Amino acid sequence: MSPNFDLHEESVIIGGRAASVRWRRSQRARRVALKIDPQGGEIVITLPPRGSRRAGLALLRGYEDWVAAKLAALPAPMRLADGEMIPVCGTPRTIIHDPVMRGGTVIAASIIRVTGQKEFLARRVRDALREFAHERFSQRAHETAAKIGVRPRRVRVKDTTSRWGSCAPDGTLMFSWRLIMAPDFVQDYVIAHEVAHLRYLNHGSAFWDLTNRLTPYRAAATSWLSTHGPGLLRIS
Known part of the structure; x- marks a missing residue:
């Protein structure tokens, strides 16, 4: 089994706007980690083997202003399409x-x-x-x-x-x-x-x-x- 695997995705309100959170479980992680995936425009929260969703949400709320600013600063997605x-x-x-x-x-x-x-x-x-x-x-x-x-x-x-x-x-x-x-x-x-x-x-x-x-x-x-x-x- 891979040491990292996705748990699920859910929508949360960050800075007054809906945002997608992708939850991950990592056998190698020692603490809850938070990052922004610029490609998908989503929040990624990584949990250690015994980490809880509650701990992940607490970290997210503690950095809500930072997360909201990072999401707002992301460029609009661009598709590889005719005329682009x-x-x-x-x-x-x-x-x-x-x-x-x-x-x-x-x-x-x-x-x-x-x-x-x-x-x-x-x-x-x-x-x-x-x-x-x-x-x-x-x-x-x-x-x-x-x-x-x-x-x-x-x-x-x-x-x-x-x-x-x-x-x-x-x-x-x-x-x-x-x-x-x-x-x-x-x-x-x-x-x-x-x-x-x-x-x-x-x-x-x-x-x-x-x-x-x-x-x-x-x-x-x-x-x-x-x-x-x-x-x-x-x-x-």
């Missing part, structure tokens, strides 16, 4: 459904042209962006790693909500496919950050010194992700 505009490498592209075109999804300078039936459009766009992200991030990660004489075991892309990238102990680098929508300088920083972990699997001073040598964009990129990252998580 989404960024790729920071440049806006308009999604255009072209059912008579052949050759799959094409990411061009100002558009994303999608073939096939309209009900599969969102999935086709996601698949194309994931493929593009894997190709781009893999190439840039290997190029960056070569500068310091290391090599990632492999590069993967996933759909994560808590981190833009990670480095496993075995040298596997993982990046959120949504990072492909961020500007180049943001991608550069996240890739450099994870490549630096191939040398230092910690956040000590040596790690940050190496990261700063690999990229000049640390401050600008972290600021951009703090401001605009939640918006990327709301695109589905």
Whole structure:
């Protein structure tokens, strides 16, 4: 059995508005934890093995103002649909459904042209962006790693909500496919950050010194992700 599993979802009133709460039970949790899931726009309360719903609600009410402010600050969700505009490498592209075109999804300078039936459009766009992200991030990660004489075991892309990238102990680098929508300088920083972990699997001073040598964009990129990252998580 997974150490984490959902219990149920329910609606509560937060700051005078209805909000969704997803309850989770974790065998590893030592205390009740509260977070906002920006992708789903919901509250997630994690309970330890013996934690009670009452304790979870008490924590939620204790931080009600903070939760209400975080929910209110979330960008509106955006669907991958015909006519919508989404960024790729920071440049806006308009999604255009072209059912008579052949050759799959094409990411061009100002558009994303999608073939096939309209009900599969969102999935086709996601698949194309994931493929593009894997190709781009893999190439840039290997190029960056070569500068310091290391090599990632492999590069993967996933759909994560808590981190833009990670480095496993075995040298596997993982990046959120949504990072492909961020500007180049943001991608550069996240890739450099994870490549630096191939040398230092910690956040000590040596790690940050190496990261700063690999990229000049640390401050600008972290600021951009703090401001605009939640918006990327709301695109589905």
